[in-house]
Amino acid sequence: MELLLAAIAGLAVYGAFHGVRMYRADAKLPGDLAIALEVGATRTTAAGSAIDRIGMRHAPRVLRMMGPKRVDKVRRKLDMAGNPGGMTVDRYAARRAVYTGLGTISALAMLMNGQLVLAVLLFV
Template sequence: MTALLLALAVSLSVFGAFHGIRLYRADVKLPSDLALALEVGATRTTAVGSLVDRIGIRWAPLVLRAMGAARVARKRRQIDMAGNPAGLTIDRYAARRAVYGVLGAAGAFSMLVNGQLVAALLMVAFGLFWIEVGLWSAIRVRRDHIERTLPDFLDVLAVVVSAGLGFRQALDRVAGKYEGPWADEVRITLQQMDMGVSRRQAFDELRRRNDSEQVAQFVTALQQGEELGSPIVDTLIAIAEDMRRTDAQNARRRAARAVPKATFAVTMFMLPGTLILLVCGFVYGANVDFGALFGGG
């Protein structure tokens, strides 16, 4: 009970500190870039996420300066690879990092006061890695979605190109029939080419934004085919077939890794539980007198 009251007191203290700072700085106007990031992000995130952004956005420049230019560049690339989930930007990432860090530190301090070392370590991990876990998960989900969509997209694109449309027009036509991250990436690439970026540079940017071997394979094969003068339809069909073979090989690898895991689960949990159930059933059905058996009278 004492630990719960102490944790509640620390939480109220943290809330009071944030609220007091907010009142103290109520007349301070946010820089235009931070205000724009906050306004845009609020339309694409949850109410809790918007509240966290509003609390921490003033400390975003401090967090970014502490991270350094190189780390900020790497983090911005990770956000791009995640597809800016829920409108996430580098400024909103820094705001959430500040808020989660303060909450994790306050929680760890309250746990240490009560001698709960494991809980304190968990709170420290929350403050350091909670935003990172969401970012890593978004990157993986987005990459899996793109790799599932890409082979079928290339098949349809090959059919449209073979019907007589140019490659750029065919990309625009096919992307309009798809939804999801890959269609968004194709539209971004087309917009870059409309703004004067060369096709090679636009596809290089497409490869940089996506942490996917299949996207890299698609861009590399497309550029090599363009340099060698091979027909674009044959190149697209060959890329799609290679991707399907790669998917089949990856599926076999995942299945092979799943067998030991299933065997471990059966051996460690299901088999002992089944044996215990059988022995208990036999003992109960035999009406064994344990008192007489062990000399208890």
């Protein structure tokens, strides 16, 4: 009986790991971001890389909201600056999404604490 329970538990753990591996295999990165993560991995900090990975799923939405003119303007500025820290337009959009989310959460927390001035500053 114990052997059967151990086999079932082992099979469940294997299934969980296999499911996570399959889930991650379906994730496709935008070409620009994939290159930036490879090439720029040595030029960015661990925190910057973590922020990029958190925000990469929201980067296409941010780029659409920015519009093609603004995206081209940001791309040109980054290229002229030499892509500091491996920064690309997709990385910029990913970080912008994360920082916007953090700012919004912080502003709501300040609003709940009754600190209206700080909440307005964080929303801006």
